[in-house]
Amino acid sequence: MDTSQLLKGVLPMAALSVISTGDAYGYEVLHELRSAGLGTVGDASVYGTLQRAYDAGLLSSYLVASDSGPSRRYYSLTPTGQVALKDARETWDVFCDVVTGLLDRGATP
Amino acid sequence: MTTALNDFVRQVDQACADLPEPQRRKLVVDLEDHLRELDADAIAELGDPAAYAAELRAALDLPTARPVPAHVPAYPPAQYPPAQYPPQKSGLSTWIIVALCVVGSGLIMVVLFAALAFFGLAATSQHSSGPGTGAPVASAVPIPMVPVPNLVGGTQAKATESAQAVGLDVRVEVVASNRPKGEVVAQSPAAFSQVQQGTTVVLQVSSGR
Numbered sequence: 001m002d003t004s005q006l007l008k009g010v011l012p013m014a015a016l017s018v019i020s021t022g023d024a025y026g027y028e029v030l031h032e033l034r035s036a037g038l039g040t041v042g043d044a045s046v047y048g049t050l051q052r053a054y055d056a057g058l059l060s061s062y063l064v065a066s067d068s069g070p071s072r073r074y075y076s077l078t079p080t081g082q083v084a085l086k087d088a089r090e091t092w093d094v095f096c097d098v099v100t101g102l103l104d105r106g107a108t109p
Numbered sequence: 110m111t112t113a114l115n116d117f118v119r120q121v122d123q124a125c126a127d128l129p130e131p132q133r134r135k136l137v138v139d140l141e142d143h144l145r146e147l148d149a150d151a152i153a154e155l156g157d158p159a160a161y162a163a164e165l166r167a168a169l170d171l172p173t174a175r176p177v178p179a180h181v182p183a184y185p186p187a188q189y190p191p192a193q194y195p196p197q198k199s200g201l202s203t204w205i206i207v208a209l210c211v212v213g214s215g216l217i218m219v220v221l222f223a224a225l226a227f228f229g230l231a232a233t234s235q236h237s238s239g240p241g242t243g244a245p246v247a248s249a250v251p252i253p254m255v256p257v258p259n260l261v262g263g264t265q266a267k268a269t270e271s272a273q274a275v276g277l278d279v280r281v282e283v284v285a286s287n288r289p290k291g292e293v294v295a296q297s298p299a300a301f302s303q304v305q306q307g308t309t310v311v312l313q314v315s316s317g318r
């Protein structure tokens with residue numbers, strides 16, 4: 001199954017969730033997502049998702065100087081972002097139950 | 110910025126040449142900041158710039174690329190002026206321009222009405238009483254030029270009203286943007302350019318989030 005469309009739908013929620021465990025910079029979020037099992041996720045998708053969430057006021061950011069190379073932009077959840085993540089979680093739980101229920105009722109080949 | 114990074118950003122920029130100018134500039138400037146954080150290995154892993162651009166546009170909820178003429182120049186990232194969008198005009202000069210537009214368009218409409226009425230009457234009388242009362246033809250009146258108002262930053266309704274006030278037609282394209290729903294985020298032709306009356310101004314209006 002092609003997971004790219006599924007990924008697009010859940011990526012904002014997944015990225016917010018990573019940041020909710022502690023402020024992180026873009027590349028760190030990408031690595032967290034990949035090591036959690038979303039191995040196919042690309043930098044452009046994660047960066048674009050973070051940028052959108054930032055533009056929508058779900059994330060705030062600050063620069064932190066790095067020992068190696070340029071400073072890094074760390075993201076943290078805003079109160080709006082926390083609410084959005086909570087909402088997304090509830091929607092996801094319901095959605096998951098519904099789809100799993102449908103699949104369970106379907107004929108398994 | 111390293112050459113590899115520079116080239117990469119330039120190619121992403123080219124793949125976004127169809128986006129409205131401010132949107133594209135913001136995308137590229139933000140992307141440069143992001144990519145500077147990556148080390149050389151990570152940049153090598155990014156793959157094909159065109160594919161990266163397509164993936165980024167999808168993630169940003171921007172429309173997929175439309176082909177553009179090859180001659181559209183890419184902006185060398187080093188030469189970006191400081192970001193400034195939307196352009197801010199002082200309130201006073203904006204009002205003076207609006208006032209001039211309104212007065213100008215009023216005069217133009219009076220002239221047009223007179224010409225149309227005259228031509229219409231002449232045509233009617235020509236029809237009823239035969240030839241001999243030929244009037245100057247309306248097409249001899251040159252189409253007046255009008256300045257395009259600055260419509261970015263206002264609501265769709267207000268922008269439409271302002272454009273129509275100076276005799277311009279309006280076409281609306283809804284685009285994804287983080288600006289409030291209904292706000293005009295871009296316009297074409299640009300503000301303050303001189304165009305013929307009746308020209309269609311394309312407004313890009315935010316769909317909101």
